[in-house]
Amino acid sequence: MKNNQIHIIGGGIIGLCSAWYLRQEGFDVTIIDKTDLSDGCSHGNAGMIVPSHFVPLAVPGVISKGIRWMFNPKSPFYIKPRLNADLMQWLWRFYQSCTLEKAEKSMPILLNFNQWSLALYEEFSKNKAFDFGFEKKGLLMLYKDKKAAAEEKEVAEKAHELGLNPQILSQSAVQALEKNIDLDILGGIYYQEDGHLYPNLFIKQLIEALKKQGVSFLLGNAVTGFQTDKNKITAIELSNGQQVKTKKIVLASGSWSAKILKQLGVKILLQDGKGYSITLKNPRIKPSIPTILTEAKVAVTPMGNDLRIGGTLEISQLSPKINAARLAGILESMPKYYPQLKIKTPPLKEVWHGFRPCTPDGLPHIGKAKKYNNLTIATGHAMMGMSLGAATGKLVSEIITDQKTTISTDLFTPER
Numbered sequence: 001m002k003n004n005q006i007h008i009i010g011g012g013i014i015g016l017c018s019a020w021y022l023r024q025e026g027f028d029v030t031i032i033d034k035t036d037l038s039d040g041c042s043h044g045n046a047g048m049i050v051p052s053h054f055v056p057l058a059v060p061g062v063i064s065k066g067i068r069w070m071f072n073p074k075s076p077f078y079i080k081p082r083l084n085a086d087l088m089q090w091l092w093r094f095y096q097s098c099t100l101e102k103a104e105k106s107m108p109i110l111l112n113f114n115q116w117s118l119a120l121y122e123e124f125s126k127n128k129a130f131d132f133g134f135e136k137k138g139l140l141m142l143y144k145d146k147k148a149a150a151e152e153k154e155v156a157e158k159a160h161e162l163g164l165n166p167q168i169l170s171q172s173a174v175q176a177l178e179k180n181i182d183l184d185i186l187g188g189i190y191y192q193e194d195g196h197l198y199p200n201l202f203i204k205q206l207i208e209a210l211k212k213q214g215v216s217f218l219l220g221n222a223v224t225g226f227q228t229d230k231n232k233i234t235a236i237e238l239s240n241g242q243q244v245k246t247k248k249i250v251l252a253s254g255s256w257s258a259k260i261l262k263q264l265g266v267k268i269l270l271q272d273g274k275g276y277s278i279t280l281k282n283p284r285i286k287p288s289i290p291t292i293l294t295e296a297k298v299a300v301t302p303m304g305n306d307l308r309i310g311g312t313l314e315i316s317q318l319s320p321k322i323n324a325a326r327l328a329g330i331l332e333s334m335p336k337y338y339p340q341l342k343i344k345t346p347p348l349k350e351v352w353h354g355f356r357p358c359t360p361d362g363l364p365h366i367g368k369a370k371k372y373n374n375l376t377i378a379t380g381h382a383m384m385g386m387s388l389g390a391a392t393g394k395l396v397s398e399i400i401t402d403q404k405t406t407i408s409t410d411l412f413t414p415e416r
């Protein structure tokens with residue numbers, strides 16, 4: 001076994017981007033995934049690469065809003081009530097994290113992290129092996145009522161303080177940007193610096209490019225256990241009985257990461273935040289700029305000729321069931337903002353779902369595990385995994401090669 005050998009568990013955006021940058025550092029990389037990598041959370045998401053999203057999920061005020069949403073079957077948020085120790089701990093830590101002080105500390109770091117990632121995606125887009133609909137058209141945060149307008153203006157002020165250049169726009173100013181579709185809104189904030197991409201294309205092209213560079217893929221079998229020797233993991237056990245000897249591991253298994261780490265006695269707090277999307281193929285009318293419908297918490301992204309609409313965050317114990325009421329909540333919100341876009345409910349089997357790996361403080365876990373010196377953890381990106389994917393991959397390669405990291409990782413320490 002070569003000394004520069006590394007195994008990455010999980011072939012979502014985080015695992016694949018880690019493979020890309022580790023390969024550039026000369027590692028002999030193998031990606032292990034229980035699926036064939038043709039679908040998953042990193043495929044059907046809204047593809048937004050967004051420095052404007054520097055506010056962590058856990059902020060003051062979010063709990064009271066969340067409790068109100070729990071009682072509305074069409075709302076964008078739900079936690080399946082259950083007595084489960086991991087969920088209770090997660091909720092308690094979430095509650096503790098909802099302070100202004102913690103949010104203020106996280107915001108500049110998340111902003112830099114997202115800006116770095118955006119620049120790395122731009123680099124990918126200039127590489128001949130890639131053509132994944134990367135564009136920097138910005139992001140519109142549209143609102144219909146005064147309360148949402150006030151909240152969004154407050155975020156825009158903070159964004160301005162941190163060096164972004166958001167524009168607060170009236171209804172007519174937004175309409176001037178979106179000439180081809182009628183808007184029924186009060187106004188919006190335009191974050192010009194943001195970008196977007198077609199995630200399915202990027203993931204497919206990245207897998208192809210990795211294969212060409214000699215990265216190996218062990219697909220179709222789940223990691224079921226490990227063999228260890230003191231503070232080292234020596235082998236990875238797969239569901240087909242195979243034992244894969246290893247020198248170094250990156251654990252990038254998205255919403256399944258906590259369960260896998262439990263087998264090693266490593267504890268991280270993580271819950272799955274299930275979300276849905278549908279992709280309209282070549283619709284006659286569509287907005288041209290990626291948009292969040294702020295009251296509905298629905299993401300709308302033009303991707304090439306298509307239009308993707310996504311939303312909902314349900315903490316549901318990795319249940320693949322599509323909740324028809326919550327899907328209706330997403331689809332019914334569309335004509336409220338775009339009166340010309342009345343969308344028929346598709347058969348539920350055509351609705352895509354993915355599980356966002358959510359940490360209680362809204363920050364990812366990126367760094368070396370305490371107990372094993374050959375294990376690096378990279379997960380917990382929640383609604384920002386696509387956006388932070390490229391920079392996380394680069395950060396993982398910096399951590400593993402003991403370089404000075406481009407951004408501080410203090411807030412991302414796993415097992416915090």
Ligand SMILES: Cc1cc2nc3c(=O)[nH]c(=O)nc-3n(C[C@H](O)[C@H](O)[C@H](O)COP(=O)(O)OP(=O)(O)OC[C@H]3O[C@@H](n4cnc5c(N)ncnc54)[C@H](O)[C@@H]3O)c2cc1C
Nearest residue numbers: 010012013014034045046047048223254275384385386387
């Ligand atoms: C509706 C929706 C919209 C979204 N929109 C955006 C957006 O616009 N911008 C953004 O930044 N983010 C967005 N996200 C979030 C983003 O999609 C996720 O944060 C990201 O995909 C997580 O990537 P990951 O690599 O950590 O996990 P995943 O993509 O889930 O990859 C984990 C991999 O690990 C594998 N695995 C798990 N267990 C095992 C095991 N035991 N053995 C082997 N392999 C295993 C899985 O098969 C999977 O392939 C959205 C998510 C949803 C649901």
